[in-house]
Every structure is written in C-alpha cells, then in structure tokens.
Amino acid sequence: MTKHELSQAYKLARSSAILPGYLSEDLEAFHGYGLPGFQPIHCSIEHVAALIRGQCFCLDGSMDSVEFAELATLGRRLFQIVGASC
DSSP states (O other): OOHHHHHHHHHHHHSOOOOOOTTSGGGGGGTTTTSTTOOOEEEOHHHHHHHHHHHHBOTTSOBOHHHHHHHHHHHHHHEEEOSOOO
C-alpha cells in the first residue's frame, strides 16, 4: 500500500461512507496482520478504511495515533491494493 492509498483510506474512514463492518467476513483476511509470518494480502481501499475505522478510532471519535502508525507501517508491506481508486 502506498502513502497515497493510505491517505485515501484514511479520508474514507473519517467520512460517513458505509464500509464493510469491522467484524464482517470481508475483513477476516486482516486477522493477525500484526503477527510474524502474516502473508501479504490483496484488498481494496474500502477494506483498509474499514480496518482503520475499527482499529484506530475510539468510541468518542478521537484517533489512536499509535495504532494508526502501526497499521500504516505494516500496511505498506502487507496490504496490496487492488481495484478502482477512490
């Protein structure tokens, strides 16, 4: 995932767009992305946005910047964006 793709996913996560639910089967491929041995996956910007929304945003609407930085670092290597760009 490139920096531009991460930026697009972040903007989508902050919006009111309807995204796949965090516990949906669509996001099952991300389970364990922070563990050693996790293999790169193909995903869409919408799926990364849903992951950001579920992992990085707190219930009060604030953002966990440490979690976002970790997701961004791992995502550069592990998330290969496919499909149309936003």
